[in-house]
Amino acid sequence: DAGITQSPRYKITETGRQVTLMCHQTWSHSYMFWYRQDLGHGLRLIYYSAAADITDKGEVPDGYVVSRSKTENFPLTLESATRSQTSVYFCASSEAAYEQYFGPGTRLTVT
Amino acid sequence: AQTVTQSQPEMSVQEAETVTLSCTYDTSESNYYLFWYKQPPSRQMILVIRQEAYKQQNATENRFSVNFQKAAKSFSLKISDSQLGDTAMYFCAFSKNYQLIWGAGTKLIIKP
Numbered sequence: 001d002a003g004i005t006q007s008p009r010y011k012i013t014e015t016g017r018q019v020t021l022m023c024h025q026t027w028s029h030s031y032m033f034w035y036r037q038d039l040g041h042g043l044r045l046i047y048y049s050a051a052a053d054i055t056d057k058g059e060v061p062d063g064y065v066v067s068r069s070k071t072e073n074f075p076l077t078l079e080s081a082t083r084s085q086t087s088v089y090f091c092a093s094s095e096a097a098y099e100q101y102f103g104p105g106t107r108l109t110v111t
Numbered sequence: 112a113q114t115v116t117q118s119q120p121e122m123s124v125q126e127a128e129t130v131t132l133s134c135t136y137d138t139s140e141s142n143y144y145l146f147w148y149k150q151p152p153s154r155q156m157i158l159v160i161r162q163e164a165y166k167q168q169n170a171t172e173n174r175f176s177v178n179f180q181k182a183a184k185s186f187s188l189k190i191s192d193s194q195l196g197d198t199a200m201y202f203c204a205f206s207k208n209y210q211l212i213w214g215a216g217t218k219l220i221i222k223p
Contacts, residue, residue, distance in 0.1 A: 031209050033210075042202065042213050042214065042215045042216055043202070043211075043213045045210060045211075048209075048210065050209065058210075088154065090156060092156075094209065096209070098144065098161075098206075099144070099146055099158050099161055100158075100211055101158070102155065102156035102157075104154070104155055105154050105155070105156075
């Protein structure tokens with residue numbers, strides 16, 4: 001199906017483990033984004049990408065790594081998960097300066 | 112710094128009433144885009160409406176319309192004939208350099 005998907009939808013992991021959240025879009029949008037959403041903070045940008053092999057930091061990049069070898073995929077890796085990274089993570093894509101389209105989100109719990 | 116302010120943390124109205132959500136923003140740019148997104152309890156972020164700053168005409172999408180006041184840097188969302196399914200968090204966002212600057216959101220509750 002066309003659109004933007006995220007996997008897994010729910011993940012529980014332990015402190016110190018590496019976790020990768022996947023994001024896939026079928027629109028061939030140039031731009032892709034990773035946000036985290038926490039109560040009291042709204043949406044905060046972690047990383048974004050303007051094209052394959054081009055990524056840049058957002059507002060809260062510490063503890064996260066991204067890559068974009070293909071236009072359609074934009075995985076987010078937590079190299080050593082911490083409890084403060086417990087959150088809901090959203091991936092989004094867009095073309096140019098227009099609206100962003102969001103995936104369904106991944107709820108990550110770090111114990 | 113460019114910011115987006117939503118001054119109403121929570122609002123509630125009766126079904127079928129009209130409700131207006133406020134949003135102000137701060138920018139020195141002359142051309143930009145503004146958006147309203149809806150996040151229902153399902154958590155999905157859904158685009159409600161978009162406004163291009165160079166257009167004087169206010170955007171409308173069915174029961175949703177905006178009041179865009181560029182000089183005042185105001186971008187309010189009006190929901191007419193509100194429905195129970197409109198219950199959600201509503202976020203105002205401003206587009207800058209392919210990124211979106213987000214407001215903190217307004218929780219809207221539609222009561223039966």
